[in-house]
Amino acid sequence: MLGRAEAVIIESGPDNPPKHPNPNAFDFDFDPSHYSPEQIFEAVRKAGIVGMGGAGFPTSVKIKANPQSPITDIIINACECEPFITCDYRLMLDWTCQVLAGVSLISRALNCKNIYIGIEDNKPDAIATVKKSIDMLPFIDAEVVALKTRYPQGGERQLIKAVLDKEVPTGGIPPMIGVLVSNVATCAAIAEAVELNSPLTHRVVTVSGRGIKKPGNFYAPVGMAAGDLIELAGGMTDDAVKVILGGPMMGFSIADLSTPTTKTSGAITVLTSKDMVKRKETPCIRCGRCVAACPVNINPTKIAHAVKNNMLDVAKQYYMSACIECGCCSYSCPADIDLTGYIKTGKILVARAKKLLPA
Ligand code: SF4
Ligand code: SF4
Structure with a gap:
């Protein structure tokens, strides 16, 4: 049953232009031990924080310690592998202390001291800034891992494999192998929520x-x-x-x-x-390039074929839900088949069938 929740109204538009927050709100004096894990959980829940890297999963659920399934490693996802996007890169350079304060709060909430910050090696200034800040700040201890710049390095599975050499089972989630992955912007929002009692607006x-x-x-x-x-x-x-x-x-x-x-x-x-590249779909030539390109090791051509023929049960059996919609299969297909498009459509049809989306 759905319940009621507190809400804030955010007025956006020309009358409420982008603001410039106080960059000095976080400094050497920040101390995550001022907050208990329960206080951190509650502040994050009340602030309405979700995974800001795209997943949108409620962060409070992720940072609630579960003794039956403890988190042993925290990975901060600082890989922005898509062209043009630099929002997290700027956060690492401009709000370094705030981001690291958020990381320290996640660590405290989960009582987990193994922290890795994965940054692609085409951002040497961000790597240097974050490393230097970790050396200087008393409240954080973490390892910065420089990762090869490749797409989609920021996918959770790819990141975990690259940083820890661990595999998340197909259809599974990172906590199943004791790993929590959090995005840079989410960490900054956590710090604001806990220290400044500020909702995510x-x-x-x-x-x-x-x-x-x-x-x-x-x-x-x-x-x-x-x-x-x-x-x-x-x-x-x-x-x-x-x-x-x-x-x-x-x-x-x-x-x-x-x-x-x-x-x-x-x-x-x-x-x-x-x-824009004009694409004209031609028949599949069974070259297997889409399978080789898929970072989550599923079979895009089988799933697309199933969706095309309205066989959603078959698509599900081929782990359609594990697709991260990275587009690598479509990009590599010499027959110009929009495999990702078919898979996205298949997911929408499944959600509609479950009445999770309007028809
Ligand atoms: S979009 Fe294609 S390559 Fe990417 S995860 Fe999905 S099936 Fe695999
Ligand atoms: S890459 Fe394209 S042509 Fe090759 S197997 Fe996959 S769908 Fe078929």
Whole structure:
């Protein structure tokens, strides 16, 4: 049964433009031991924090210690592997102390001291800044792991494999092997919620792509319309043809610029006519490239075929739900089959059948 919950109303739009938070709110004096695990859990729950890397799973549930299934390793996901997106990169450089304060609170909530921060090696300044801050700050001890820059390094499974050399079982989740993965922006929000008693009302959004006149990062109210953010970034170029909520690989196109951003919207990407590749689907030649490209080791062509033929039970048997919608299979397909599109459609049809989505 659904219950009632406290809510805040966020006024977004031109009358409530992106704000500039106080960068000095977190410093050497921060002490996570001021808060009990229960207080951290409650503050995060009340603040309405969800995984801001895209998953949107309630963070309070993830950081509630479970003695039957303890977390032994915490990985902070600082990999932004999609082109154009830099919101977490800016957080690491500009709000380093706040991000690390949030990491220390997760560590305290779960009583877990093994902390790894995975950053791609094309961001040497972020690696150096975070390492230096960890050396200086008394409240955090963590290992910064420089990871190969490749797509999709920021996927939970890929990150866990790269950092710990552990595999999450297909269809499983990281806590099953004692691992918690949290995104950089989520850590910053946790610090604000616990130390400043502040709900999650704003987030950093990258507005970028070749179709944007002045690309940039904006600390914007959740719910701000995509069009208002695009205006703040100087508007669109004359050859802009496609607006995507998210990055070019995993985001989704929007036709209405009044579409609001959400807590998980890290980017708005605008593409130009030069970025668009016309695709004409041809029959599958059974080359297997999509299978080889899939980072979660499922069979995209079998799933797409099942969805196309309305055999959703078969698609589920091939672990359709494990797909992270990275787009690697479609990208590698010489027959130009939009495998990811079929899989996304299949997931929507399954959700509708379960009445989780409107028909
Ligand atoms: S989009 Fe394709 S390659 Fe990526 S996880 Fe899903 S099936 Fe695998
Ligand atoms: S990559 Fe394309 S052509 Fe090759 S097996 Fe997969 S779906 Fe078929």
